[in-house]
Amino acid sequence: MIVAENVHVRFRRGILRKQIHALNGLSLEVRERDFFALVGQNGAGKSTAMYCFLGLMKPTSGKVQVMGRTPDLGSPLYGGVAYLPEEPHYHLYLTVEEATRYYAALYGKRISDKTINDTLERLGLARFKSLRLAKCSKGMKQKVGIAQCLIHETRLLFLDEPTRGLDPLVIREFREWLQAIHQRGATIVMNSHVLSEIEMLANRVAIIERGKVVVQDELKNLLTLDRGQYSVAYEGDGAAQPEYLGAVERQGALVKGTIPKERLYDFMEFARGSRLLMHECSLKKTSLEESFFKIVKGSETPAPAALLAGQNGDQSAQEAAKTEAEVNLEE
């Protein structure tokens, strides 16, 4: 569906015409019916890669092909393509309804009033259809962008940070629509910083670092089981905590943590002796976030002290996290 081979994008910016090497030999392949996620840090080149797929940017060198053709501005190729941009750069002088109708009409097909109204209704935009986009909130503008993606049967959908600025209810509905569109046979390419969202939706992932794909694989291969550790979660009435329990997280009476494989039987003895109410004891799964950190930073995710502190309400842990962050910044 999409093939990029050794794509380089260089351009100059600013008064000093500083050269920016946005893509540095990016190669990837998106297959038909893939739900493909592009993951990377800010400035890694995810959006630039998407602009190249959409013909909005021409590669300095290398080859990009979408559905067997080189993408170009306004190409007939885009008859089956929809794009949701990261920033809501829409036609702000149009109303919600006019913008939806206009973007739908740009496919050269007549769209019935019913289809427009149904789409606006589904997204909760019907009440605001006479409101100009200039006066809409960012979330509402994003919904207009989603509406123009959903209004046609698309074969290929490009989503650049699609859930940014949306309320949790709409995010959930949006995920369901995406899954439905994907199940209908559409190919989806998505940029997102929300790794948990990617874990829920994507089947293939490319991790981009400094304009280059460093890993491109099935998501399931990135979410491997760590055979050296077990994740445990239990409730105990003030039972002492075993010293080998790591990455401890407390949520009220519930204690979560990890134990090394060789201490599993010791832990079972401890659980029996302390009459713990076990919630979970399974091989530890590596999350996409952990895989991402491993690949990009070359190390495992540091225990997010700030997060633990937030959950435990532990003031000293919060301070420790703050100090750690400051040290990292200085480094």
Add this chain to the structure above:
Amino acid sequence: MAELLRANVIAHFAYYRRSRLLIAFLLVFLLLTGLSSLPALFMNSGVQTFNSLQQIFSVLNTFLLFFSGGLGLFIMSSHLRGRNLKMVFTKPCSPALWLASAFLAAVAVSLLLNCIVLVSAVILSLSWHLPVRAGLLFISVDTFVASVGIIAYLMLLTTLTHPAIAVTIALIFNAELFYGGYGWTQAVIRSGNSSWGLRLLDRFFHYLYYILPIVYAFERKTEKIYTSLRVLHGEWKYLIYSLGYVVVLVVFCYCLALLALQRRKHI
């Protein structure tokens, strides 16, 4: 194709309807024109009322030229600066079609305003008991043709550069300026000074005068019509000539603007 063009033109009309800057510009100018025409209401002599009519019509047509330039300038700068063309070009709507639609919408608005000015002039003539002269129609068509050229030229300049620079180029560095410069160098050369620097400057002014667009291409042939509002039998042909000049100018500006639009990063 027709559906795409229609959708784009409708969107552009919505832009013009809601552009506060353009509407404010229109209202201020109409107010000023209205105020300047007030004294004419109290004039008794036919010559005075004719002069007033001619003056009001001339002011309105000059305004139309500026306003038409604004139509071309604002529609391009607003879309390029708003970065919303990526929403258009990532659909099967080519830059060529979008540019044509923007141009057509600007021309249509300019035509509408030209018609309003012409009808207003005819109504004024009738209400002031003046004969409706053919010159009114001639000047209206001539102004419209010139407006089309200005729209295309400003659309091109705005695609290439910042709108403020585009306006500066259109207002200051125009053919009239270089024609004046050319006249001056010619006069100095004829008076005996023929240094190579002056001759170089003379050629420079001469070529720039040829290259840059002229608002009224046949101004010197038709200037009498603008004062008398009468058209002689052989003078209508200048409208065809002007049209021919503007068609060439529009095609040239369109092709260059399209090239610039395609080379731009719409991100």
